[in-house]
Amino acid sequence: MNILDSIYEEVLKHLPQILSLRNQRVQKDDGSFVTEGDLLVQRLVMDLIQQQEPGLVLLSEEMPLLPADWLTGRILVVDPIDGTENFTSGLPEWGVALCLYENGEHLDSLLFCPEMGLKVRHGDRSAIEYSRxxxxxxxxxxxxxxxxxxxxxxxxxxxxxxxxxxxxxxxxxxxxxxxxxxxxxxxxxxxxxxxxxxxxxxxxxxxxxxxxxxxxxxxxxxxx
CATH class of the missing domain: 3.40.190.80 (D-Maltodextrin-Binding Protein; domain 2)
Known part of the structure; x- marks a missing residue:
């Protein structure tokens, strides 16, 4: 199981706890919110990296800095909770974004909306639907x-x-x-x-x- 699968399973496992934290929020300098739910997802990601792949570099919305040599090695780009305004307002339309690169080349990506049961993975075939x-x-x-x-x-x-x-x-x-x-x-x-x-x-x-x-x-x- 790679790190993206592990994160997906860990977030679903802790979903009730994440949802219980949606009202614990602070306002950032740009006016947007960060909640304890965002920070819990980020801690889950960091713990899994430490357990499974300690050499992996994390780039997150809540940790937006990279080392000077970031083009070498493996980088995990994470948005712990995308749509925090929705999340903290009680809407289910929020998600987690994961993207893995190595030496500047894309390896894998996963998007999912835990509260809605939606998930898309790199390599999935796109459905052909009519939509305007x-x-x-x-x-x-x-x-x-x-x-x-x-x-x-x-x-x-x-x-x-x-x-x-x-x-x-x-x-x-x-x-x-x-x-x-x-x-x-x-x-x-x-x-x-x-x-x-x-x-x-x-x-x-x-x-x-x-x-x-x-x-x-x-x-x-x-x-x-």
């Missing part, structure tokens, strides 16, 4: 929304992992964030989408699977 729904990021302003392209039914769900799973399984025709997102939100999903044969762009350029630098945000679009 376009998912968009909750970071868009009112002015951005008024400029959206006509012809779609738009949805704002407030969780990148949930939106990514929807476009990967065919429930959305497209999902994009024209404002920009951090790599722990998107790196796993970009690689899963690319492997599944979907159209993937990052900063308006075709995405080829490279490891994205963690100190900036990236605009992206995934379409079927």
């Amino acid at each position: 729904i376009a998912g968009i990021s909750s970071s868009l302003t009112r002015e951005d929304l008024l400029r959206l392209e006509p012809g779609y039914e738009y949805r704002i769900m407030g969780c990148c992992v949930y939106n990514m799973i929807n476009v990967l399984r065919g429930a959305y025709a497209t999902f994009e964030n024209p404002k920009g997102a951090w790599i722990w939100d998107i790196l796993g999903a970009l690689n899963i989408a690319r492997k599944a044969g979907l159209n993937v762009t990052v900063n308006e350029q075709p995405y080829e699977g490279r490891f994205l630098e963690p100190n900036r945000k990236y605009r992206f679009k995934i379409s079927r």
